[in-house]
Amino acid sequence: MTARVLVVDDLAPNVKLLEAKLRAEYFEVITALGGREAIELARTQSPDIILLDVMMPGIDGFETCKLLKEDPLTRHIPVVMVTALDQRSDRIAGLEAGADDFLTKPVQDLALFARVRNLSRLKQMTDELRHRHAQGAQLGAIETPKIEDVEREIGEVIIISDRPVIEGLENDSESLLSGINFSYQNDSRELLDRIRTDLPDMIMVDLGLESYDPLRLCSAIRSAEGSRLLPLLAIADQEDTRRLVKALDIGVNDYLMRPIDVQEMAARVRTQLRRKWYVEHLRDSLSQSLELAVLDGLTGIYNRRFLQSQLPRLLTKAVKRELPLSVMILDVDFFKAVNDTYGHDVGDAVLREIGHMLHFSLRGMDLACRYGGEEFVVVLPETPREGSEVIAERLRKEIAGLQIDAGNGQSFSVTVSIGMAFFDGTSREETPASLLKRADEALYRAKEGGRNRVILEAA
């Protein structure tokens, strides 16, 4: 794979050196000689990854990283800090500024390419999601996330290891690791079973694991659809770089070297958790905004579009499993008079109250939607004829019992007429349209018959 790499260093020879290495491997390179320029390029040129020198005049690498990670336009871009000395204090400061990784000068080719490939691949996997989300936000269909919307209180981390990573980690109460629940698991098969249904926020795999091939485990986690983007952090011994390179190639997100520094571990784990939560937030808010398209703006229950997509499915399922299904149309009686007497706002309140009542009064499998104007449709799957009639009668009574606030200190009530069609599960000729048509005919008879009643079509 290739990627667009932004190289930032105040010394031109350093920039040239990294640029040459990267270009020889056919990466695209853009360069900046300082923090401000780097931020500007990151905003306008969409690099896939940023290699950022720590020691620079003006704003240094830490400050640049912090600014990049605070900006919604750039915070998804992985940042690798390049430090002159492999100093613990630098690493901690960098991780606290939000850096995703480190390279030590002189930069080793293998480490460089592995990091660049790995981090840019992860970014590219979520680019599409980020673009759709940005589009939704641009339209106002999605709210732009604030950092605090994305963060969660507790992170669940599973450690796969035969030996303790840090003594007493499970009971650690140091503030560094607060809010992260660590648990050990040394049965890899049990873990693979578990993550099918119950994903933690992150998994740490000890590459010194003896009971199971740790690389195989990483590959299994990474290639399962549910855990494809799950943060995976390797724990390696100093002498085990070959296995580590393979682990990064498989798609491990990050690693820690033994002996493990608790501060570095805390920072790296937090970086991964932030990234995961960010992606989940994008996904969830995109889903919510898709759902807006099938929700009725006034009542908050589903709209006609949703009914049109779901009724055919429910009917197909009923035919396939030979189970009954009823469809009822509820129409508010004398709704025009409500609007005329109390005004449109109170009329809207009537519709909202009914929507609310339907939402809470029906079973999870039932479907209630606002069909338009003062009409609602309810679909009852897997419900026998008598049961459907009982439910319809109950809804009619519950609606008649609603006390609507007239706005002048008074309250009033409304009634509905309900027409219902029943499908016994046997005919193959039934269609969504035929069901709705028969329910509508029954509704007409309910209205003709004096309103405030349920008419179920004749068997």
Added chain:
Amino acid sequence: MTARVLVVDDLAPNVKLLEAKLRAEYFEVITALGGREAIELARTQSPDIILLDVMMPGIDGFETCKLLKEDPLTRHIPVVMVTALDQRSDRIAGLEAGADDFLTKPVQDLALFARVRNLSRLKQMTDELRHRHAQGAQLGAIETPKIEDVEREIGEVIIISDRPVIEGLENDSESLLSGINFSYQNDSRELLDRIRTDLPDMIMVDLGLESYDPLRLCSAIRSAEGSRLLPLLAIADQEDTRRLVKALDIGVNDYLMRPIDVQEMAARVRTQLRRKWYVEHLRDSLSQSLELAVLDGLTGIYNRRFLQSQLPRLLTKAVKRELPLSVMILDVDFFKAVNDTYGHDVGDAVLREIGHMLHFSLRGMDLACRYGGEEFVVVLPETPREGSEVIAERLRKEIAGLQIDAGNGQSFSVTVSIGMAFFDGTSREETPASLLKRADEALYRAKEGGRNRVILEAA
């Protein structure tokens, strides 16, 4: 990277051999001994790629591939056909069945891993998009695409080469290549400039290119954000496999070996075009469904949610550039009487006609939305005070001139009252809420003053 590979062959030793090779490189492997089983596993186990033997009893590889590519649940999964002999007829049949690539037995490791990595990476890049789309389709917010929705009539293909690929290709009228417009470009820099603004459907790069490093060109195309997923097909000479492997590693989607067989070329180009159009279709329909969330269901113009997201932006821009901005609220006069006299359907038609008129009568930079009930809001950016008044007056007259069908063969007309607030671009205290409030006050005076008029707040 890793991937979940489905290996399909009726001979267990063949399955074992491929499985061992792939597992040694830490790919996850699932296996099937026949076409039916393969289809079932593809539907339930979501593999990233399928290695499919051609010669099998029951349904053979071609038929299996065809069925996989016809099924909406599996058609995005790349299929590599494994053939015993490198026969042209097999390749053509496979490509026509929709196969993405071929491997010849005995399978070479290098070719195997390159293909698996390359094809599964491309799939994984669009998985997120596919999942969001599927979710939207499940909700009924997006229609499930039919093959014919995705296909287009013309594919634009640019060939980067110093020499002809196939003689007379530009003027080819063979049915094999019909619907594909090929054009040559031998200036690589010109191409890179062009694709920033005007993307073709596909680019073919001759790896024998002498005027520019062809691998560098592939990398530049692949790492630019706009062309990241653009189909890229390499043209290689038989002796140039090393360069080809590198090209595949960079992210070239497919390749053709010289001398080029026109039938194979047509099939490979079509496979790539189909994949591109499929992804674009997913993206477009996802965008459309996001847009549904900010459109008013009745009138089809923007809704209040959209106004709430855009008005702050427009105001910020006006402040920054010191340009004026006006906001008007339009309210239909005696709307209740319309509903009472002609019924709700005709009332709805009034709102639709007004929405339609606003949509077509305003400039592209203006914003019109249904604010709720019979109220509309129009925002006019960069418009001086007098100009805004002229536009408001014009809208008032145009609405008064609309002939609304009363449904009984008669027609009638309605009027609107308009209240308008003006921001001159200089104050920093102005807010969206203060603008709307002042427009609402002006509207109140328009109503009090006798309706059917425009009131612009005092300067």
